[in-house]
Amino acid sequence: MKYVKPINLFHDLLKTNNLGQGRLLGLDVGHKYVGLAVSDPSNKIASPLSVLVRKQSNICLMAKDFQSLISELSLIGFIVGYPFDNQRNTPDAVQVKVFVEDLRKTGKLEGLRYTYWDERFTSKSVELLLKPLNLHPVHSKTILDKFAAVGILQDLSGTSSSKAAADLA
Incomplete structure (x- = not known):
């Protein structure tokens, strides 16, 4: 997994969409669950997908689930919800970073890009x-986690796609 800035992910997405592929997966990472949402092929609309149970012991299983989703849905990247705050080390922020780092350490998602x-x-x-x-x-709770992930993707799509378009003009 490789971190990229949101605008760089969108620049790449705009290039990829010329070929008609490349969706995004939104992740709402909580202490017990990870809500998932997926964008449509044009990356304009997000839909709820599922909720995964989050445990340290099942991180490899989660990585395998993500591998399947990458293949099935033609995913090019993850958008990980992150509680940005002036105090960067809040418990919620730390647990999001730990989750991403644990996923990265599995080695099963090499080449996948993600952003916060x-x-x-x-x-x-x-x-x-x-x-x-x-x-x-x-x-x-299940609905909340899935639709929080939808909110993350929708917010990103509405904000960054217009920024990316402006940067390309």
């Missing part, structure tokens, strides 16, 4: 939308 995107309010926004539905807590 600010996700401070994605979970809270989804939580506020779900509250009136009075869902079972387990069902609500």
